[in-house]
Amino acid sequence: SAAGFMSGGIFNWFDSPYSFSSAVVTINYDGTVELHVGAQEIGQGSSTTMAMICAEALGVKLEDIKVHMGDTDHSPADLGAWGSRQTLMAGNATKMAAEDAKRQLLEFANAKLGYNIIYDLDIKQGWVYNVARPERGISYYDLCKEALRGKEGQRIIGRGFYTPRRKGMISPAYSYMVQGLDVEIDPETGYIKIHESVTAHDCGQPINTLGLIGQLEGAASMAIGFGYYEYLPVEDGKVMNPNLVDYKLIRAPEMPNCQIIEIDTYEPEGPYGAKEAGEGLTNPHAAALGNAIFHGCGLQMKEAPIRAEAIAKAWKEKNLKEKK
Known part of the structure; x- marks a missing residue:
């Protein structure tokens, strides 16, 4: 998480x-x-x-x-x-x-x-x-x-x-969120299967509840793509995978079950207590995935997206180091 x-x-x-x-x-x-x-x-x-x-x-x-x-x-x-x-x-x-x-x-x-x-x-x-x-x-x-x-x-x-002038240096309100992932890992191949995504999001007072859930599930999809799938190599200023065959996106069958936990608070600066919900959830996802990998097989992956090749390489290096 x-x-x-x-x-x-x-x-x-x-x-x-x-x-x-x-x-x-x-x-x-x-x-x-x-x-x-x-x-x-x-x-x-x-x-x-x-x-x-x-x-x-x-x-x-x-x-x-x-x-x-x-x-x-x-x-x-x-x-x-x-x-x-x-x-x-x-x-x-x-x-x-x-x-x-x-x-x-x-x-x-x-x-x-x-x-x-x-x-x-x-x-x-x-x-x-x-x-x-x-x-x-x-x-x-x-x-x-x-x-x-x-x-x-x-x-x-x-x-x-x-206008929210004099209501803070950057923003008049802030949202907080926690992300948990249930992940299956094959460290030898680097294959990852995300079985479940659990999201707790402080979103103030929800106004459009259906839209809120859609925003959070959409953010989960976007963040999982950023954390594991969407690798963009560039050499000499040229993108090396400029198509959707080589540039991998998360697809519907790969989306985990998403559990949304709405933390209803009241934001005094927002209309009827509402504030941001959705974009912020993209922040902790990659970190949660990295923590899940560390918890599962002891590998500390520090670059996103966490590619299968990088996991397999790190696993091989870890085993060689332990044998010495």
């Missing part, structure tokens, strides 16, 4: 004085919501996560949210999908934009329903209600129609901007 940690929303390292994310939430006449974020969906599930954060903050149904990502003509600025920053950075901006739109809508509801202060009201699952008397309220969808009529056709637009 091995442990590691990872920034959960790393600061900007490019030509900008600080890191930031921004979002815009627009409530339409029919109650549907347009969420514009500059962050980009690259397969990690951030579009679903942003929609879930927006729906929770605004108090509407998830199916009412339509997400627009990466459209530089209409979306606000964002510094990109890197450094495990999407959930924490763009998630905070989305939450702030949704809360701004909600405040504007409740101001109209407050005037219509005649309560003393806006804080008497809330929205949940499409129902705008008095907190003290939840049965007293109005349909969110009806309120949206009346609000737009009252605003002379102008839609409600909420804006959010988040």
Whole structure:
């Protein structure tokens, strides 16, 4: 096994004085919501996560949210999908934009329903209600129609901007993880079979649980490839295995059974307590594999990927040394 940690929303390292994310939430006449974020969906599930954060903050149904990502003509600025920053950075901006739109809508509801202060009201699952008397309220969808009529056709637009300045030297939050591997080793050939991968990951409060599991299993696959399979020899500036026949990737039959242990904590800097989950898990995998090899046959392998040829060579040298 091995442990590691990872920034959960790393600061900007490019030509900008600080890191930031921004979002815009627009409530339409029919109650549907347009969420514009500059962050980009690259397969990690951030579009679903942003929609879930927006729906929770605004108090509407998830199916009412339509997400627009990466459209530089209409979306606000964002510094990109890197450094495990999407959930924490763009998630905070989305939450702030949704809360701004909600405040504007409740101001109209407050005037219509005649309560003393806006804080008497809330929205949940499409129902705008008095907190003290939840049965007293109005349909969110009806309120949206009346609000737009009252605003002379102008839609409600909420804006959010988040930057974690003065919240740490590199990152406003950190994630911690432990990786264990059950490994079968044939030291004479260097063959390794990973039977089981057990991951414990401190990921704050999970928002998109299915996406979280996918991220962690995907990280395990990527890290096992880095630790054992993906050897890239270069001679005189030329890659010697520039194809997928010679450059070995881990395949589905070679993936071990993955057990995911979610360590639910609360990150005060993250939206609803969430933070990084996924990329950080690539850190301890190769070290865990090296420790498993040492535990199994006493070989200390210190370079990744740990190639079968290197294991077999080290085993032969170890035996020769012991015979002397």
